[in-house]
Amino acid sequence: MTNLLILQGLNGLQFGVLLFLVAAGLTLIFGVMDVINLAHGAQYMVGAYLAAAFTGLAGNFLLGLVLAVPVALAFGLVLEWLVIRRLYDRSHLDQVLVTFGLMLMLNEGVRILWGSAPISVDLPEALSGSIPVWGTLRYPVYRLAILGAGLGVALGLWWMIHRTRLGMLLRAGASNRAMVSALGTDINRLFLLVFGAGAMLAGFAGAMMVPVISAEPDMGDTVLILTFVVIVIGGIGSIRGAFVAALLVGLVDTLGRSFGPILLRSLMEPDMASQTGRTLAPMLIYILMAAILAVRPAGLFPVQR
Amino acid sequence: MRLSDRAMLVTFAVLLPMPALFSAMGEPFLTVVLTRALIFAIAALSLDLILGFGAMVSFGHAAYLGIGAYAAGILAANGVTGLEVQLPVALAAAGAFALVTGAISLRTRGVHFIMITLAFGQMAYFLMSSLSAYGGDDGMALAGRSTLFGADPFGSSLRFFYVTLALLAGIWALLRAVTRSRFGRVLTGTRENETRMQAIGFSPFGYRLTAYAISGMIASVAGVLLANHAAFVSPSYMGWARSGEMIAMVVLGGMGTLTGPVLGAIAFILSEEALARLTTHWRLPFGAAVVLAVLFTRGGLLGALRGRR
Numbered sequence: 142m143t144n145l146l147i148l149q150g151l152n153g154l155q156f157g158v159l160l161f162l163v164a165a166g167l168t169l170i171f172g173v174m175d176v177i178n179l180a181h182g183a184q185y186m187v188g189a190y191l192a193a194a195f196t197g198l199a200g201n202f203l204l205g206l207v208l209a210v211p212v213a214l215a216f217g218l219v220l221e222w223l224v225i226r227r228l229y230d231r232s233h234l235d236q237v238l239v240t241f242g243l244m245l246m247l248n249e250g251v252r253i254l255w256g257s258a259p260i261s262v263d264l265p266e267a268l269s270g271s272i273p274v275w276g277t278l279r280y281p282v283y284r285l286a287i288l289g290a291g292l293g294v295a296l297g298l299w300w301m302i303h304r305t306r307l308g309m310l311l312r313a314g315a316s317n318r319a320m321v322s323a324l325g326t327d328i329n330r331l332f333l334l335v336f337g338a339g340a341m342l343a344g345f346a347g348a349m350m351v352p353v354i355s356a357e358p359d360m361g362d363t364v365l366i367l368t369f370v371v372i373v374i375g376g377i378g379s380i381r382g383a384f385v386a387a388l389l390v391g392l393v394d395t396l397g398r399s400f401g402p403i404l405l406r407s408l409m410e411p412d413m414a415s416q417t418g419r420t421l422a423p424m425l426i427y428i429l430m431a432a433i434l435a436v437r438p439a440g441l442f443p444v445q446r
Numbered sequence: 447m448r449l450s451d452r453a454m455l456v457t458f459a460v461l462l463p464m465p466a467l468f469s470a471m472g473e474p475f476l477t478v479v480l481t482r483a484l485i486f487a488i489a490a491l492s493l494d495l496i497l498g499f500g501a502m503v504s505f506g507h508a509a510y511l512g513i514g515a516y517a518a519g520i521l522a523a524n525g526v527t528g529l530e531v532q533l534p535v536a537l538a539a540a541g542a543f544a545l546v547t548g549a550i551s552l553r554t555r556g557v558h559f560i561m562i563t564l565a566f567g568q569m570a571y572f573l574m575s576s577l578s579a580y581g582g583d584d585g586m587a588l589a590g591r592s593t594l595f596g597a598d599p600f601g602s603s604l605r606f607f608y609v610t611l612a613l614l615a616g617i618w619a620l621l622r623a624v625t626r627s628r629f630g631r632v633l634t635g636t637r638e639n640e641t642r643m644q645a646i647g648f649s650p651f652g653y654r655l656t657a658y659a660i661s662g663m664i665a666s667v668a669g670v671l672l673a674n675h676a677a678f679v680s681p682s683y684m685g686w687a688r689s690g691e692m693i694a695m696v697v698l699g700g701m702g703t704l705t706g707p708v709l710g711a712i713a714f715i716l717s718e719e720a721l722a723r724l725t726t727h728w729r730l731p732f733g734a735a736v737v738l739a740v741l742f743t744r745g746g747l748l749g750a751l752r753g754r755r
Contacts, residue, residue, distance in 0.1 A: 177557050179690070227741055233557055234503050238697055238740045241690040245733030253727050366568050366686060369561040377557060420576040427569035431550050434562065438553040 144278045149399045150392065151274070155284050157391025158291030162346035163364055164371040164383040165298060166339025172315040172378025172444060174332050176225060177233055179240040181343055182365025183247035188213045188344025189356040190251055193260045202265050202352060209348040210341060217340020221333050229332070244361075252358045261355035287349050294342070295384055302380060311335070315378050315444060367394075370430050376440030385441060390426050397425040451622075454705040457712075458615060465607050478603050478675075483715035484610045485671045488617055490695040490707035492664035497693065498701035499625055500657045501637035502552075503560045505689050506567025510662040512574060512684030513540045514669020519679030520580055522589040529594045529670070536666040543570070544662030548655050567689055574681040585680025592674050600674045610671060614708070617664055622704055624660070633657050698739055 167181045191212050196205030224243065228236045263269075264283055271279040302308035310331060313321045322328040347361070354360070371390050375382025402418030409417070433441065461480070468476040489511055496502040517536035526532065547566040551559055575583050591600050600606045624630050635643045636650040643650055673679050682688070691714065699710020717735070721728035 171557065177560065224737065224741075233560065234497075234693070234697060235740050237503065237505070237560060237690075238694055239737050241694070242733040242736030242740070245687075245729045245736070249727050249729040249733065253730065362686070366564065370565050373558060373561045373565070377561075416578070419578075420573065423572035423576065424569050427565050427572075430562070430565055431547075434553065435550055438558070 144275065145399070147275050147278060148280065149395055151280055151284070151288070153392035153395035154388060155288045155291075155391070156395055157388035158288055158295070159346050159350065160364070160367055160371050160391055161295060161384050161387035162291055163343045164368045164375070164387050165295075165380055166342040167368050168372040168375070168378055168380060168383045169311070169335050170339045171372070173311055173318075173335050174229065175318070176228055176336075177236050177240070178225070178339075179237060179365065180220070180243040180247060181240075181339065181368065182361030182363075183244045184213065184217060184340045184343040184361070185347040185364050186251060186356070186358070186361035187216060187247065188347030189351045189360060190255060190260070190347075191216075191344065192348035192351045193262050193356045194255075196262045196351075202262055205262070206348050210345050213344025213348070214337050214341040216344070217337040218333060220340065221336040225336055226329065226332070244365075248358050248361075255356075257358055259355040259357040260351075262351045264352045283352060287353075290349060291346075294345070298380060307334075367426070370426055372440075374430055374433050374440055376442040376444055378444035379440070379442040382440055382442030390429070393429055394422075394426050398422040401425070450703040450705045454618060454708065457705065457708060458611075461611060465604050474603065477607050479716070479719050480712075481603065481607045481610050482672075482675055483712045484607070484614050485668050485675060486692070486695065486715055487708040487711040488610075488614050488671070489665050489668035490692055490699065490711040491614075491617055491621055491704060492661045492668070493692050494696045494701055494704065494707040495621060495625070495661045495664075496654075496657050497696050498703070498707075499630065499637065500633050500654055502654060502658065503693070504551075504563040504658075504661075505560050505686065505693065506547075506563035506565070506570070507661075507665055507692050508684045508686070508688035509543065509567040509570035510540045510665035511669040511672060511688065511692075512570060512681065513543060513662075514666030514671075515673035515679045515683050516574060516580070516669075517666065518592055518670045518673040519586060519588055522592070523580060523586065525589075527590045527593050528596075529592045529599070532592055532670055533667065536670050537663045540662045540666035540669075541659050544659040545655065548658040548662075552651060552654050552658065564686055564689070567684060567686055571681050571684045571686075574684060581680070583681065585678060585682070588673055588677045588679060591677070592670065606675065613667065613671070617667070618704055618708070621664075625704070629653065629656070694736055698736070 163181065163185050166184075167178060170176055170178050170181070188209060191209035192202070192205050194205075195208040195212075196202045199205050199208065220243070224239065228239055231239075268283040268286055269281075271281045272285070274280045302311055310321060310326055314326075314328070314331060318328065321331075347356075367390060371386045372383055374389065375384070375386030401422045402415045405414035405418050405421075408414070437443070461484075464480055465474075465477040468474055468480075489507070492510075493504065493507045496504055514536040517539055518532050521527070521532050521535060547563070551562045551566065554562060574580075580586055591598065593599070598605075599609045625634070632643065632648055632650075632653050635648070636653060640650055669683070672683065695710040695714045696707045697710070698714070699708065700706025718728065718732065721732055725731075
């Protein structure tokens with residue numbers, strides 16, 4: 142039981158860190174640029190496909206990953222330049238529709254280029270084993286690597302936002318955009334940068350997940366919805382909120398799926414328990430979100446404006 | 447008479463002889479397609495009440511479509527095919543779901559509201575996906591067509607078309623009355639200026655929640671029709687892509703008017719059908735069309751009509 146708890150706990154953390162990578166970009170894009178981007182999940186998918194394609198070309202996953210990240214960044218920059226910058230003075234509704242259309246196009250574009258079948262990627266030798274973590278319990282090295290990389294990125298983001306000039310501009314932009322612009326910062330360049338960085342983070346998350354879940358069309362949709370839940374719980378625009386909420390959602394979802402039916406079994410018949418558990422588990426994070434919003438409508442860490 | 451009303455009467459007049467025209471053309475299947483468009487017109491009308499008149503951008507409206515469809519599907523699977531039971535159950539279930547989720551969602555505004563309604567929509571989607579007794583992920587075939595006091599309103603594609611058209615006309619008239627009533631004017635007032643409405647003594651929450659519930663209930667009627675039309679019920683009816691499509695129908699048609707969403711839904715379903723016949727990858731040009739339409743037009747189809755006057 143302890144082993145299972147640790148195992149699922151690690152799984153939950155790893156899932157949470159992954160959600161954070163996607164959510165960080167989305168919450169920054171909303172917080173700084175006031176743009177709601179439904180194509181953000183598609184950028185996660187694009188990252189996954191890029192990694193798969195480059196791994197195929199280079200013959201090595203790590204090289205593929207390294208190549209995929211800058212291309213994901215370039216993709217985000219082009220997308221901002223072509224479409225997103227036309228949305229800054231539009232209503233949220235227009236933004237929703239345009240990015241929804243973009244998402245349809247990207248999902249279908251991927252289907253045209255690579256087909257509907259999932260594309261899987263093999264792990265390099267060095268990362269494919271598992272190591273002991275607790276007594277007899279072993280855990281895959283690669284999943285630990287994802288966890289480590291995600292935490293590293295989170296730390297780097299925290300450092301950038303709180304300790305650099307760029308971060309200062311981001312924080313200023315999130316609380317008063319017009320003032321930052323009036324003080325002589327090129328706000329359009331800042332926006333381009335934020336959008337590109339967001340696309341890169343989402344792409345990085347997708348690229349890292351390819352060996353675990355393989356790339357397929359529409360894979361970004363589920364992640365996008367979960368990311369929405371994360372940033373709503375965390376408080377839209379707050380990186381710290383996104384981090385806490387991402388780990389919370391990751392843990393609640395993973396632990397709920399594995400321990401929900403076990404806990405229910407002590408309350409009701411086994412058949413009934415597994416059926417109820419299967420029904421309740423996917424809904425758990427939405428119930429969590431509703432409960433948190435009922436108490437704090439602006440999320441756990443609301444951004445002051 | 448307002449432009450919107452005249453455009454609507456013209457639309458009804460054009461729709462009325464369509465099945466005869468289609469069968470004369472030797473394409474009776476088009477009647478079935480058009481019926482589907484009218485079902486979505488009902489759904490889009492219901493969404494317009496909250497989106498256009500109440501400025502509540504709900505991204506989970508497909509959930510109500512699904513609730514209606516599953517009410518018909520689950521009751522039919524248990525041997526209850528009468529619309530006299532199915533419709534009240536669908537309306538009650540949709541109303542209850544709308545009241546509970548609406549009460550939570552309406553504590554927030556703007557982007558929060560969009561994301562929360564989206565999340566609740568997905569919650570309903572996952573709930574239905576996990577109902578393995580009723581098909582789960584794969585959905586289930588409708589056990590029997592809905593009947594009305596023993597009569598068979600959906601028996602032929604022709605009858606189905608006119609029943610749907612009549613329902614659409616009735617719901618249009620109902621919503622026209624609602625939006626022009628005192629209730630409707632207060633709702634529109636909270637859209638324009640919430641603070642001012644509060645200052646003159648209205649509490650927007652109750653009005654918004656009521657509109658949200660009415661909207662969900664009307665969408666569930668479209669859901670019952672959709673289940674009969676496809677003779678199939680599946681969680682995909684309530685997916686978030688469907689909610690996005692419904693928003694596109696309303697906005698591209700012209701939100702805040704009752705004619706716009708009807709035109710938008712018809713244009714949307716027909717172009718979807720036409721593109722799908724040309725290529726399996728119809729979503730690519732379709733997505734591009736949505737992007738370009740929003741970027742380069744304002745006010746939707748009805749706005750374009752208005753602009754030419």
